[in-house]
Amino acid sequence: MSPSPLVQIRQTLADPGLQAAIYSSTGRLVEKRRQAVSESDPAEFERWREQAREIKKHTLENLDYYLERLEERLTARGVKVLWAKDGGEVTDFVLRLARERNARLIVKSKSMTTEEIHLTDRLQEAGLEALETDLGEYIVQLAGQRPSHIVAPALHLTRYQIGDLFHERLGVEREVVPEKQTLIARRTLREKFLAADIGITGANFLVAEAGLVVVVENEGNARLSSSIPRVHIVIAGIEKLIPRTSDLAIFLKLLGRSATGQPLTVYTSLLGGPRLAGELDGPEEVYLVLLDNGRTRLLADRAKRQSLYCIRCGACLNHCPVYRKIGGHSYPWVYSGPIGAIITPQFHGLLEDAWLPYASSLCGACAEVCPVKIDIPQILLDLRWESVKAKVREGSNRLERWAFGVWAWVMCHPRLYELASLFSSAITTSEGDGWLKSVPAPFNAGPIRNWLSQRDLPPPPAKTFRQLWRERRGRGLS
Amino acid sequence: MSREFILHRVRTALGRSAAQAPPPAPEVELRIRELPLKQRIEIFSAALEKLGGRTCVAGSAEEARTYAARLVEGKRAVASNAPLLADCGLTSLPGVQSGFSNALELRRALETADVGITGADYALAETGSLVLLASASEARLISLLPPVHLAVVSKERLLAGLDELVTLLPDPAAATSALVIITGPSRTADIEQILVRGVHGPREVHVLLI
Numbered sequence: 001m002s003p004s005p006l007v008q009i010r011q012t013l014a015d016p017g018l019q020a021a022i023y024s025s026t027g028r029l030v031e032k033r034r035q036a037v038s039e040s041d042p043a044e045f046e047r048w049r050e051q052a053r054e055i056k057k058h059t060l061e062n063l064d065y066y067l068e069r070l071e072e073r074l075t076a077r078g079v080k081v082l083w084a085k086d087g088g089e090v091t092d093f094v095l096r097l098a099r100e101r102n103a104r105l106i107v108k109s110k111s112m113t114t115e116e117i118h119l120t121d122r123l124q125e126a127g128l129e130a131l132e133t134d135l136g137e138y139i140v141q142l143a144g145q146r147p148s149h150i151v152a153p154a155l156h157l158t159r160y161q162i163g164d165l166f167h168e169r170l171g172v173e174r175e176v177v178p179e180k181q182t183l184i185a186r187r188t189l190r191e192k193f194l195a196a197d198i199g200i201t202g203a204n205f206l207v208a209e210a211g212l213v214v215v216v217e218n219e220g221n222a223r224l225s226s227s228i229p230r231v232h233i234v235i236a237g238i239e240k241l242i243p244r245t246s247d248l249a250i251f252l253k254l255l256g257r258s259a260t261g262q263p264l265t266v267y268t269s270l271l272g273g274p275r276l277a278g279e280l281d282g283p284e285e286v287y288l289v290l291l292d293n294g295r296t297r298l299l300a301d302r303a304k305r306q307s308l309y310c311i312r313c314g315a316c317l318n319h320c321p322v323y324r325k326i327g328g329h330s331y332p333w334v335y336s337g338p339i340g341a342i343i344t345p346q347f348h349g350l351l352e353d354a355w356l357p358y359a360s361s362l363c364g365a366c367a368e369v370c371p372v373k374i375d376i377p378q379i380l381l382d383l384r385w386e387s388v389k390a391k392v393r394e395g396s397n398r399l400e401r402w403a404f405g406v407w408a409w410v411m412c413h414p415r416l417y418e419l420a421s422l423f424s425s426a427i428t429t430s431e432g433d434g435w436l437k438s439v440p441a442p443f444n445a446g447p448i449r450n451w452l453s454q455r456d457l458p459p460p461p462a463k464t465f466r467q468l469w470r471e472r473r474g475r476g477l478s
Numbered sequence: 479m480s481r482e483f484i485l486h487r488v489r490t491a492l493g494r495s496a497a498q499a500p501p502p503a504p505e506v507e508l509r510i511r512e513l514p515l516k517q518r519i520e521i522f523s524a525a526l527e528k529l530g531g532r533t534c535v536a537g538s539a540e541e542a543r544t545y546a547a548r549l550v551e552g553k554r555a556v557a558s559n560a561p562l563l564a565d566c567g568l569t570s571l572p573g574v575q576s577g578f579s580n581a582l583e584l585r586r587a588l589e590t591a592d593v594g595i596t597g598a599d600y601a602l603a604e605t606g607s608l609v610l611l612a613s614a615s616e617a618r619l620i621s622l623l624p625p626v627h628l629a630v631v632s633k634e635r636l637l638a639g640l641d642e643l644v645t646l647l648p649d650p651a652a653a654t655s656a657l658v659i660i661t662g663p664s665r666t667a668d669i670e671q672i673l674v675r676g677v678h679g680p681r682e683v684h685v686l687l688i
């Protein structure tokens with residue numbers, strides 16, 4: 001379907017339009033966050049982060065209790081709570097319900113959890129009309145792509161590309177002004193909302209003690225999805241729980257500021273269940289699907305459990321020098337950037353995506369901005385260590401072992417070492433700055449070539465240390 | 479069913495047993511600023527204005543009626559069944575439909591209405607937010623479908639902020655099936671991070687403080 005990561009990365013780097021789109025959009029998000037954080041008391045913001053982290057830690061360490069508590073509270077109000085091991089179980093449930101309710105049109109609001117299990121595609125393959133309604137998601141769906149950013153799915157597209165897309169797919173005039181493009185989407189999707197049979201949303205938080213589904217958004221599509229159709233289905237990962245409504249205050253303040261620089265997002269919905277007697281709108285049936293899909297495996301790992309604290313604000317993406325060059329589509333899964341680099345291998349099993357933990361300069365910017373203080377660089381290091389261990393176990397590191405064997409042998413024999421260093425100082429580069437960008441023919445292959453394709457070595461000194469040492473001793477300067 | 483499977487895996491991962499009570503959850507530090515009403519109103523108006531919304535402080539029902547009349551003049555409006563709206567005389571303004579008791583009729587009216595008029599249970603000064611609890615007299619879609627939203631809140635309902643709201647309502651679902659906090663007009667920045675107002679919800683939000 002999509003090209004291999006390496007090919008995708010090269011294409012992204014070689015596309016100046018795409019580079020500009022990613023760099024300027026993430027730059028604006030960085031600036032918005034910086035402004036929002038500086039407008040609030042920095043010491044208080046720090047305390048919010050501390051508290052949020054402690055609350056997430058506590059909730060996950062007692063997760064079974066809070067899951068049952070949430071289920072109990074919601075069930076008492078007529079919400080049907082279901083549990084799903086993986087995406088297949090979620091899809092089966094939605095399809096069965098759609099069949100039973102004779103539903104044809106499903107409106108969806110933005111949810112990374114449903115992206116994770118490719119729910120929209122699966123529903124469409126089964127013959128249902130499943131529409132993304134968040135503007136960015138709608139654009140990405142029309143383009144037949146996947147979101148490239150957790151918060152801003154169409155961040156990689158320019159308005160000119162979107163103008164062409166709307167023209168081709170919706171048969172409207174080519175329009176490049178974002179206001180007008182937004183209006184086109186509003187009109188098209190409004191009709192769909194009014195005709196929809198089922199609305200699907202994710203959840204940003206699940207409040208256990210109060211039995212609440214909390215959905216945060218700016219556009220109003222999640223409110224429409226959870227208010228108009230007769231049936232509302234919420235799909236949420238089991239890590240979304242927090243204990244109390246008072247905790248919510250801390251998380252809402254952190255999420256808005258970290259994601260888009262807003263003290264509070266435009267719409268925050270606290271949903272308790274189906275419409276009550278006398279109410280004129282709201283769903284008649286509400287379902288909550290609690291999804292595992294690899295989360296319990298991650299939960300068992302004490303050191304890396306903190307990856308589940310993530311509230312999907314996207315700040316680590318915006319601040320990551322690697323993400324800002326290679327963009328979201330270069331990552332193999334829906335979660336991109338630093339958080340994607342740590343959760344993808346842990347959800348999927350490490351060996352499949354063993355390169356991901358290396359897609360970082362370990363500069364630490366992600367950890368500095370994370371609203372729940374996940375130590376992403378440390379987890380990246382742990383994952384690197386594990387991937388090396390796995391290679392050793394499998395014996396797939398033969399070349400590396402051989403190379404280090406040769407190196408160790410040379411290092412143990414002073415004469416040989418001197419010969420080797422003389423040889424390396426003899427390498428000179430033709431290019432003016434003297435930096436070493438490649439090595440001569442027989443050696444310019446395999447891992448050496450790959451390594452040098454991304455890195456330059458400083459010019460070798462004219463004389464080796466040993467030569468200098470001898471000369472100075474000769475001159476009596478020892 | 480996967481319920482038992484997942485709960486078992488969670489307990490195994492954590493080394494917990496069924497029905498084991500958790501230690502108390504860590505305390506959260508909430509801060510409720512004690513501010514005189516006048517200052518709360520100033521903070522609210524400034525916050526809402528920054529988001530592109532408008533605030534009008536009405537000294538009397540008559541003033542409120544005048545503001546609303548100007549807003550709905552020549553337009554079609556739907557008002558909720560909140561008693562406050564009728565008390566201020568907003569439901570009897572020309573062009574305003576109210577008193578719906580049939581879901582389908584309400585929806586039809588909203589599909590073509592230019593303005594939606596609602597009450598609000600609370601307002602939050604710090605963020606310029608409205609808090610609406612869905613009920614028989616306050617339908618969810620009135621504040622959502624029409625391109626303009628006018629909300630009427632009494633000044634005593636103006637809280638300092640989110641921290642005060644969650645302190646006041648620790649169990650919102652006991653009072654409503656859906657609570658929504660509305661902070662300014664509907665917006666997006668999904669195209670090149672350029673701000674656009676009025677995506678799926680209203681592009682204008684007016685708040686009448688009475």
